[in-house]
Amino acid sequence: MKPIAIKRILAFLLTLVFAISSLCVSSVSAEDADITSGLSPLDKTEGYRLVGEDGGLKLYLDTKTTNFYVEDVNTGKKTFAFPENVENNEVLTQAQKVEIQSALMFTFWDTKRKTENIKYSDGVSVKQGNYKVFSVNNGFIIKYELKSQKISICLLVSLKDGKLVCSIPAGSIVEEAPEEQLLLNVAVLPFMIRGEGDTEGNIVIPDGSGELLNFELTKASEASYSKPIYGRNLSNALTIEPKTGYDITCPYLAFENGEKGVLAIPTKGAGVGYVNANPAGKTTPYANAYFGFVYRASDIAIIGDQKSSISQSTRVFDDCVYDDDITITYQFIHENSSLPALAMLYGEYLAPGSKANEKMQTNVVFDIYGYVNERKNLLGIPYTTVGVLSSGEDIVALAEDTKFSDITINLKSVTKAHQNQKAETSVQPIAKVLSSSNMKTLLASNANVYISANPISFKSGSLWANSFFGASKTIYGAPVGVYEYRESTHLANKNVSKSLMLKPNKLEKGVQKILNSAKKLGVDGISSEELAAVSYHDYSGEETLVDTHAVQEKAVSKAAEQGGLILSNPFDYAIKYCSAVTDIPISGSNNDLCSGSYPFLQIALGNDFSYSVESINLNRSPEKVFLMALATGSILHYDYILTNTEPISGTELNFLYSADYKSFQEMTERHYNAFCEVRKIAENSLIKDYCKVGNYVTTVFENGAVLTIDFTENTYSITK
């Protein structure tokens, strides 16, 4: 045989080997992706069967209806995924029955008709018998096959550590014909958190500090509630909308009806999550709240000049889908359930082990500002002046002389230098404050010192990265961010539309550099507002929204692992990783379907964190905010200028319109004394009960102390 022929045969064989092996690999990959492979489907029979038991809970499943419930072994109380015997209900319409009995709710985009359609798992899968149920350790998997939409999806439900974990595992959504039907959103267990309209109870929606949705029927005329968990998605340049209310800041849902309480936390996938809620009587007789998740991001893009009548809009879709885990963890309180008890449960999740973080243990937080002002010389050429509103000596003196036992000082920088792409100057105010103070003295005093990295948005991402981090090397190694410049107070969208942000691949390195710089300085930590918001994404570029989210989560989580990261406005994807949450919104957006604000988040984080995102002295009703801080066990938070208030007039610093420390010194000391008195009588114990009726708030602490606040007279009394 000729060598050439041998070569050809060898080449053919090699090719064959490669081809076969690649086929094997792909088939193995496919097998791996299918979490039900190797599992035998269960029979579909009526009646509930035990499928899991863990930590005092038992999980039962009806494979015929796919309904399941969790039973508390001690109390015998049951919590159903959706109401029982819906089929026999004569009042409900067929559409309502399908909606209520669905564990999953899908939103599709019909590419031919160009319309959005909502489908329910019960209607398009269970009723048609197109589903399989598999048993897994302490739980089960339901694989829904939607024939019309040519898609399959798995829901994994199991008990773990005394909690119910429901998830859509990564890769378990398989689209066979995305060219016909695009899956946009998936909502999980829409009726797990529910209450009948004629019963008493509340759902807490994480809007601001917490909003209550009563089970009553009178809100049926109001619009449904739907907001992204982390508020506006600033990483998506196309979906920036004027801010009309406060963003949701912590992912949770809680439900309490006197008999039991349920807390739902989206432990994975919250970055693409939405909170949805309906009042009783809206579509069903139940008030319900649930999490939805964006599987494929989309938006409306305007082509042409927006002002022009001939501009067109088109729906655009992310090339990439969210293919990571989506998980919601449910926790139950079956005895002595109350909203504060649920809040405490959530606090445990946020800060496992102990709610009191040593580093953050403090009574008073002061935000002290440095500034960079843009001025113009005689010829009108802009230049920046770096100044301090509070000198280093003043800060040291305050830290040393104050009667407060423990204070935290956040050094913040305010500048609009980024408007002219001179971001490097934004580090200078803090540098100047630090250079004029003896850091060692300051650190040795009773003050914790933090440097603040505020929201960052620049015209050019790469330029920002270079200048920002370049400067951090040369000036003290202490990068600080820039204030989100508000040129005009009432023009909601004016500045946001100018912003382009940092591309995601820069963020991780950036966060790392911030942390390194902080360590060099010896400061205790860095706070970051809207850190994730600095990432840039748009639909015309290569980066996808999913990429952006992934990088954000990774970067923030990595930073948090090394300690020292404080999220002061946690619009990001790693709330559970952060060592502290500093600023909390006072209340939510006062959505009409809600019945009033509830300080759920403050109680969850009580004793360690300030009451509100807005400082006491900048609020229009300082005494009321102070009393609310007392009522919720929160620490006191002030924004102060120690030295010189004159530079703020007519500048971008004018939001500090009531921050002169001298003017508020007496008030601050009075607040502090009252605060100490309450803490002393309450013995720093946690809140056991909280009740607001009219203008009165009553807080009961675990040690039995009862604090009553009268907001009519702005007075308080505490007894034990």
Next chain:
Amino acid sequence: MAHMKKCYGFLFSIIKYVVIALLICSVFAITCFASNDLSYDGYNYDAYSVSTPSPEGYEPVLRIKGEELPCGTFKTPEDVFYSQDNYIYIADTGNNRIVVLDKEYSFVKTITEIYFDGAAENLEKPNGIFVSNGDLYIVQSEKQRVLRCDDEGNVLAQFLRPVSDIFADEMTYTPTKVLVNKSGTVYILVKNFVYGALTYSPEGTFLNYYGSNKVSATLEVLLDYFWKQLMSKEQVDQMKRYVPIEYANFCIDDENFIYTVTKEANKDQVRRLNTLGNNVLPVFTRNLASATGKFGDLESQKIGGVWTTNKFTDIAVDSDGFINILDQENGRIFQFDPESRLLHIFGGTANSGYGFTNATSIETIDEDIVVIDSGKNTLTVFRPTEYGTLVKNAVMLYNDGFYAEAAEAWEKIVVRNQNFELAYDGLGKAAFENGNYKLAMKYYKLAYSRDGYSDAFKEYRADILRVSLPYVGTGVIILIGIFFLFRKKIKLKHQLSNTVVFGVLTSPSDTLFEMKHHKKFSYKVVFTVLVLFFFAFVCDRQLTAFTFNYNNLDKGNMLVVLLAIIFVFVAFCTVNWCITSLLDGKGGIKEIACSTAYALIPYTVATFVSVIMSYFLTTDEKMFISIVIAIGLIWSVSLLIFAFKTIHEYSFLGAVLSILITLLGVLIVIFLAVLLVGLLQQITSFFVTIYNEMMYRQ
């Protein structure tokens, strides 16, 4: 231990009962909440018409929905009125009724029927309501009538379409609002009627028209007026007519003055009319003349790609004369003091919470302000915050002339809001009254009150002069003495008279002729004069004393000014050279440039002098600065004429004509340049759109 538990149990049971009792009480009470948070920020405007953050002067404390009252849900309510006998009347238009509440916002009754001579008739769609001496005045737009009823609903009079030549036949009579003055005269606003309000006797007899808006004298209006003088009647008839804008709403105060508000006007949206219909509302002079007389937002905003403006729908004046106007477009309330100074802006639009979707009516109820939202069918009650109360008290003392008494309140306000310029003005007045003129100047400067600053400066200057005049006088006398002693050794005049500049300024024709003859023109002169001219401009804008300087020193960009000066100068010289070449002018481009530069010298010097003078003069003495500038200007123009006359060898008239034609040419050049830039922008935008479409539609 057991005892402890018993105590705890007792304590908890007490709390439990208290809570239950309070809950029971709350069932019967209207939801009242001390709002801790709003979905909007309060703001105000600074001297340069830029919005600045401000604490909210009012906060919403109550939102009343019909379903919380025995009467049931409101349906598109359109008007609210607070009567002298302390009842709140709501025109619940969609429900064909009037709902009456007491001043505590508790339900009293509804009015659903009216009686014509005892015959009952359903009250259909009441759009407006007014109550005077116990009689109800109800507007029914669709029925084209206004009714006067007694408390029982018996109709006492009707106010129907007037029979008058002035009320055109094609005009539909659609009454929208009604009010009654103390003498019983009824005023009715009619939709699309631009000549003010119709007035009727209490019995329903039409009387006259009252107090229309005025047509603003814009450039367009003046130009059209000019052309109309030259046109035939037929041509004039075909031209656009300018008519006043109709009032959107009105109200009346305790002193019988009628306040009107205009929906979409650029200026003078609010008027205070006396019985003759003349506007007697004091106009607060703002720092920028363009902002004076404006009652709405001074900045514009863009929503959904469209620029939006204020749309004022209602006005309410409280017993202290504080004016509140309601902006339907943005759901905001603007509050002004009786001198029309802006105090607070609050409220906002939102689908949820305290935001409005379609705010239609506003009324004051003692200290409260209530707003009807016909979109959400609610009545929202705003109450003054601690800050708002402080401001009101301070303003009232201030307006009554108790400056020293108001100072304490102003100081508290400044602590709460350092951006509030009116507070500094109040502090300035107090300091002035106390004779502390230097401090007064400081406060007036922060308040951008130039008149106040000037007054304080005048006194301060007098104090300084009283102390230093003997020394200054002595020094001047010594200097004069020295000058006379050594005057023979000083050859300043002789040296000056030998310079070219001096020659051009004093005898331009001869000097320029000499220069032309000996070809002494140089571009160095052009460069030097232009640089000096530029610096004079910069000094005038940036360095003129505060009393006379209205510019925002942080906003100007002098590099742009420099480019503009160079552009205009080059354009002027080039165009002049082109034109004079055609008109047998003898001057070359170099001669034209030099002559023009020399002509700028007097004006440049006058500008420098005026800047220096501004530091020593008060506003009353502004005339001296104007005289200096006028001399410089006249001198410069004269020089230019004589220069062109000489270098082009024109007659006087020819020189003047050439300058005028040159100016026209420069205007054309500027116009073409603007056109070119616009065209380039459009081409760029076109290609960007194509690129975007390709990216999105791929």
